[in-house]
Amino acid sequence: MRPEENIEKLIKSLHFEASTKLHNRTLNDVLEAHEKSKKTKPAEVQPNIWRKIMETKVTRKVAVLCCIALVSVAGAIMVGPSVYDTIQSFLSAIVGQDVSKLVELADPKSAIPRQVDDFKQLESGNELKLVSLHADDEWALAVTSDVVVVDDEDREQGPLVITLVKRDDLWLVTDVDLETEATVNDELDRFFNNHPNAVEISLR
Amino acid sequence: MIEDELLKWRFKCGSRDALCRIYEKYEDYLLTLAMALLNDVNAAEDIVHDVFVSFAKSAENFRLRGSLKSYLATCVTNRARDEIRRNRRRPAELNEVTLASLGSERPDQQVSHGEELQQLNNAIAQLPYEQREVIILRLKAGMKFREIAKLQRVSVNTIQGRYRYGLNKLRSILDGEVQK
Numbered sequence A: 001m002r003p004e005e006n007i008e009k010l011i012k013s014l015h016f017e018a019s020t021k022l023h024n025r026t027l028n029d030v031l032e033a034h035e036k037s038k039k040t041k042p043a044e045v046q047p048n049i050w051r052k053i054m055e056t057k058v059t060r061k062v063a064v065l066c067c068i069a070l071v072s073v074a075g076a077i078m079v080g081p082s083v084y085d086t087i088q089s090f091l092s093a094i095v096g097q098d099v100s101k102l103v104e105l106a107d108p109k110s111a112i113p114r115q116v117d118d119f120k121q122l123e124s125g126n127e128l129k130l131v132s133l134h135a136d137d138e139w140a141l142a143v144t145s146d147v148v149v150v151d152d153e154d155r156e157q158g159p160l161v162i163t164l165v166k167r168d169d170l171w172l173v174t175d176v177d178l179e180t181e182a183t184v185n186d187e188l189d190r191f192f193n194n195h196p197n198a199v200e201i202s203l204r
Numbered sequence B: 001m002i003e004d005e006l007l008k009w010r011f012k013c014g015s016r017d018a019l020c021r022i023y024e025k026y027e028d029y030l031l032t033l034a035m036a037l038l039n040d041v042n043a044a045e046d047i048v049h050d051v052f053v054s055f056a057k058s059a060e061n062f063r064l065r066g067s068l069k070s071y072l073a074t075c076v077t078n079r080a081r082d083e084i085r086r087n088r089r090r091p092a093e094l095n096e097v098t099l100a101s102l103g104s105e106r107p108d109q110q111v112s113h114g115e116e117l118q119q120l121n122n123a124i125a126q127l128p129y130e131q132r133e134v135i136i137l138r139l140k141a142g143m144k145f146r147e148i149a150k151l152q153r154v155s156v157n158t159i160q161g162r163y164r165y166g167l168n169k170l171r172s173i174l175d176g177e178v179q180k
Helices: A004-013 A020-039 A049-055 A058-077 A081-097 A098-104 A112-121 A181-194 B002-012 B016-038 B041-061 B069-086 B089-104 B114-123 B129-139 B145-152 B156-179
Strands: A130-135 A139-150 A155-166 A170-178
Touching: A004 A112, A004 B114, A004 B129, A004 B156, A020 B016, A020 B041, A049 A058, A081 A098, A081 A112, A081 A155, A081 B002, A098 A112, A112 A139, A112 A170, A112 B145, A130 A170, A130 A181, A139 A170, A139 A181, A170 B129, B002 B016, B002 B069, B002 B156, B016 B041, B016 B069, B016 B114, B016 B129, B041 B069, B069 B129, B069 B145, B069 B156, B129 B156, B145 B156
Parallel strands: none
Antiparallel strands: A130 A139, A139 A155, A155 A170
16 A cells, blocks of 8 residues: 555656647747737826816816715715624624624625535634725725634634625625735725725724 | 745836746646646646736736745636536546656657656646645645635635545545555
C-alpha cells in the first residue's frame, strides 16, 4: 500500500512544460491583447470632469440637482434601519452559534447556508462589534471588529467584512469574508466603486 | 512574493515586460494545473491561452489584493470546470486521448514521463471532479482548505472530506494497478 505522503509527494512533483510552439503562440496573442486593450482604453486623458461640469451654467445646475437627488436617496436609506438590525442580529447569531438564525438571515442563493459550520472556527471569547456600515438602496457592506479564526492549519486575525443584499424588502447576508487590516480598505473602495450612491449608516 | 507584488503593480501601470515575466513565470505551472484537472493536452493548452489573454486584457481594471499565483490558479480552475461541464468529458476517455497524444502526436510536449507519474495522472483522472480539484489545488497550487472552500462554495469540512476521500481513492486505484 502506498503511504498517503508518497502520493502527495508524487502529485506535487507533477510537471508539464509548454512546447515552444505553444509558448510563442500564446505570448504573441497575450501581447497583442495587451496592446489592443491599451489602444481601446476609455478616454483617460480627458480633462478633469469636475472642470467640465463647472464650465457652463446648465451643467452646473444639473450637478446641483444630482446632488439633491443623492441626498434624497441617502435620506430614504436612513429611514430604513432594517439593514442595521439585520447585521446586528447576524453578528449575535455568529457569537451565539445560532445556526438556524444564521441560515434565516443568509441569502439562500449564497454559499452561507452551506458554510455556517465554519463560524464555529471563531475563537470563543470573540466579541463582535460593528465598526462601520455603508449601504445604498440594494447593497450594504458591514465591517466588524477583529476576530480570531482557528482551524487545523493556522490561526488568522482580522475583521469580518459582510455583504448584504436587499431582496423583497428584506436585507439578507450574502457573503462573509475574513480580511486583514490592510485589505479592508480595498474592500470598501471596491464597494464604493460599485455602489457610488452608498452612504454611511449611523451606528446607534 | 515581493516580486509578484511588483509585477502586479507594473502590470497595472501597463508594463509589457511585467506581463511577459508573469507569463513566463506561471505558464508551466498553470499548464500543469490544467493538465491535472482535465487530463487533456489540447484543452489544457486552450485554457492557459485563454486565461493569459483575458488577463492581458484586464490590465486597465486590474485590482488584486491576494496572491497572483492563487488568482491565476483560480482562473484556470474555473475555466477547467466550465470545460468539464460543457463537454461532460469522461476521465477514462480523456486519459486515452492524452496518453496517445503525449506519446506520438505531440513529441514537443515534455511531460515527466516516469511510469509512476503516468499511472498517477491516469488515477487522478478517475477521481470525481470535485475531489480531483481539491487535491490538485491543495497539493499543486498550494491553496488552503479555506480558499478552496470559498472557490467551491462549500464548507471547509466538506473540502477536507473530499481531500481525504480523494487521496484514499487514489491510493486504492494505484494499489490496484500495482497488483495487476
